[in-house]
Amino acid sequence: MKGGLLKRTSDKLELMTLDLSLAGEKDLLEISERMGLALSLDEMKFIKERASRPLTDVEIQTFGQTWSEHCIHKTFKGDILTEKGTVRSLFKSYIAKATKELNKPWCVSVFEDNAGLVEFDKGYLAAAKVETHNHPSAVEPFGGAATGVGGVIRDILGVWGEPVAVTDVLCFGPLSTKQEELPAGVKHPKYIYKGVIAGVGAYGNNMGIPTVSGGIFFDSGYTGNVVVYCGCMGVLPGRLYVRNTKTSDYAVLAGGKTGRDGIHGVTFASADLSEKSEELRSAVQIPNPVVEERLKRATIRIRDGALASGVTDLGGGGLSCATGEMAHRSDLGLEVELKGLHLKEAKMAPWEIWVSESQERMLYSVPEVNLKRVLEIFKEEEIEVCILGKFNKSGRLNVTFRGEIVCDLELKFLYSPPKVKRRASAFRIPLKECKLKEPNDLGEELLSLLSDPNLRSREDVIRTYDHEVRGCTAGKPLQGELGGPNDAAVIKPLKDSWMGLVISCGINPFYEDPYWMAASSIEEAVRNNIAVGGRRVAVLDNFVWGNPEREDRMGALLRACEACYDFSLALDVPFISGKDSLYNESPLGPVRPTLLITGIGIMPDVRKAVTVDLKKNGDLVYLIGFTKEEMGGSAYLRSKGATGGSCPKVDASMSRKITEVLVEAIDSGIIKACHDLSDGGLGLTAAEMAIASGGLGLTLDMRQVLSQVRRGDLLLFSESTSRFLVEVEEEKSEYFERALKGIALSRVGEVTDMPGLKLIDPAGTESVLSASEMRKAWRGY
Amino acid sequence: MRTMKVRIEVRLKAGHFDPEGDVTSKSLRDLGFPAGEVKVGKVYTVDVNAGSREAAEKLAQEMCRKLLANPTKDDFSVEVLTVEGRATQKDKR
Amino acid sequence: MRTMKVRIEVRLKAGHFDPEGDVTSKSLRDLGFPAGEVKVGKVYTVDVNAGSREAAEKLAQEMCRKLLANPTKDDFSVEVLTVEGRATQKDKR
């Protein structure tokens, strides 16, 4: 680097000043690299051109943090150059656009605050947010996953919500991976799996928030890049939702101490994983859920007393992002003195304090009249607190450390980064025919699918999560006396209302075409929600993708976003929040592109929630929906190691019709049990219903299934969307059939008192699987 | 091949904040003890089958790297114990 | 009065069932290690203010009785460490 460029300017502080005007292109890149900024040359030049004086390291770090992919979502907001022209902002052109067009009056705050907010009941709002914590979990599985949960819980606290449920969707490499196949720096999937699950459980359990819903997937596309989605839902009285920071309000920081842990988490999250990440141990965050539990109490007390004018969590970027954001969103400025901060280590440089991502911290803006009371509350809850400074009208972020100025930036400049440009190639997948030999024993096939790593029971994980704490879990992850898998969790968050919050998810990373992958994920999230009785569903999108600077990854992302717009509109489900995690690359290549859709619905009476277990001998079993030969990416095909075929597509108008009548049927009480069809198709759904039921079973006559498909295995394992298997009382069947007029409906069998599943294949051959052998295959005992 | 006992100690690297140590320290002071900083770690006593003391030690280190410790946040130390339980060799990293 | 470091080890009494040790042993074998029985315990390194080595040791024992060990299931041992971290005295019970 050129001499004179970097100077130590203070004799008291560890503070460096960089005169960017002296820096050439090479220097700029070197600065970005050495300071861990992850800024591109364009961005560095942009800063250089606009800075009228040498910048301190604190200031440059602030740019690095604020302009990171994690904090500002630059790819989603940037220009995408395609063959057909430029797309200006994926976010505005697809995700937010659908919501805007749907224009639902019950969407109270979308894409704005730390979490999406929708109306709930009796003046209460429901808040929802889902995050990813992939990079930290790859390096330190326990701490990474735990702090992922902790972080998303703080997002709910950051909209004044009382957290009521946690969700986790996890994708790992196959547990059977051979150690020798792993490049240096990539940890074995088993090690990651154990750590991540223990971490998720530990945080939720310790904080007393039930972990109620999620999913686990295994695929070699995740061996180098583990995917950890953590979600949190909360409720709050609408009238107490304040976001109105004013001049002269105090900026109050409360919670855990600030340390070197988690320095550069965001730039770390926005960079590829490599062997070097082992050394990035400062990016490791140590979870301390007990502090967050106290922080939660204090936050709710401050909310209930209407004592603060604003709140936000400290997540990516630490103080540097939270303070700027809070001031900027209210068009204010802020003066900060760092001296009073509680530190874990004595000798931290100002920039380290400023960008530290130490966990369990929240920032509040507090009017002077309430300051004393707020401090008392923190004291009672045994929380360390520091008055950082005061908001003002300056529009600047002014930071001093022991009186010396370390940062003085105009917020407008900080919050108008240069737009990034990304190129996207057109996405094409070669249409391949899928050739599969017809098996002779469907029962055998079903049993082997039941024990497939991607389909088998998750009981051994679910039971390590407390899903009952708070006493509000009306619909559980394992339902029925024998613990069958439920489609969605139902929470009853308010004491004086029967209204339930219905939480579901949809995720289909194995469908090769990103468009239909996204479409079916949205439809699945809705379908799962409806299956238990949910309605008025809002959705959250969480993209996990590879390096967006690569045209092919970008092309696929674009295609998935197109489907998000199309199907949000067509299925009438607005997006309310979401997040993207890009740059998931490892020496093994990019992550398998993965989109998680989380569905948040409501239901008027939790007592009417429908479950999967069969209820009464002699009831009729119907299949709702049409079965096509859609085997591409299906669990059955993958279990055979086969590829090709077309993946399931979504008929949106049919899907909407089905959900409408199904909700009505559930409300009128004629649906006794319901389970949606997803991975493993009709076969797996029927088997799971039998597994969940004590003393009862069902017959499934495949000859009755409405379909053009005639081959038994295809009929049984196709993953066509918009389908449900339901139990209906015989006396109500006429009424039911009338209600579903115009919808593909097949009466496929009935409930029997023989525990298990009787399959009748298209040729009329019967085979019987007992409940106990299916249970053994599915859950291992 | 003999069965040997190795003693493995895993603790947080210096510089990492130890929440458990912090809470324990406070509780000790509440009970009236003149206690300052507390750090908490784990000890494993593992029976291993190995040809020699050196081999046992190597195995134990490998166990730490693969399962018992995470190099990004933990330090570990290994000693091979004689049958009587006394230390004979020590290795730190 | 000086600040001294004491090292306290708390482990299950002999003969007590150690589920964590069992699971660890199994995981080690899964990973291909020739591991037999595993026992898991905790180590605390505590800074204490005491007039003498003996006093520090007494204090540490008292800490175990009052907080760190549960007599129904735990044994403990205490050593006073010099500033360099080397053992100088040992006490077992």
Place this chain on the structure above:
Amino acid sequence: MELKKSKACVLRVGGTNCDLEVKVALEELGLKTDILHMNQLADGTLSNYQMLVFPGGFSYGDYVRAGAIWGKEIFTKLRKELGKFTDDGKLVIGICNGFQVLVEAGLLPGNSVAGVPTASLANNSSAKYECRWIYLRVESRQTPFARTIKVWDTLWMPIGHGEGRFILPSEEALNELVKENQVIFRYAMPDGRPADGRYPHNPNGAAYDIAGICNKKGNVMGMMPHPERAFFGWQTPSQRGKRKARGDGRCVFEGAVEYIKKY
């Protein structure tokens, strides 16, 4: 004492997290309930209450041992007052972490806040946290908390803990506990027979399938299962129970309320 004039106190510290559910349950039965942080307790505060609850959670992160740190804090700060409270025959219940706390404080199965535990809730024999619904067999009605139920009744409730394996230092100690009718709940098979150590019916490996015990006098009880999570019918995992008004855990609180009325 008239129920309207009585009050229950649910105590909490950092990491406690089942306080609200217990309050909801008690107030549903007409007993006014305050949730108090240990920091909000002044001298004599306890005397305003007829019942004291140590709820579930992870007090102080369950560091050192589950319940140990809070247990010792009670010993140092609350010994006298709590001693008087129990001597007066007032009710104390510890649920899950609360049970661990009472054991660590020496209040169970012993009889005073001695600060030294005479039993232990060791880590589960599965070495995992376990959240599941289990069956309980009512073994004795020695405590008011079991007064509204019958011996050998079967109750269905959830547990959620990593350290719940109840053990005693000796066979004699166990015999003594049984002889004195202090064993209130045992883990059972769905048909009501004792689980006899069988996993997952006995979810943690507790000696003699012990899930809940009381002191000699019966006014202090600790249990690992969560009756407050099985208070309403809609909280149960089976559809059959959903629309009913009550879950099996309700009786534990009803027993307490009955006792307070007569106190």
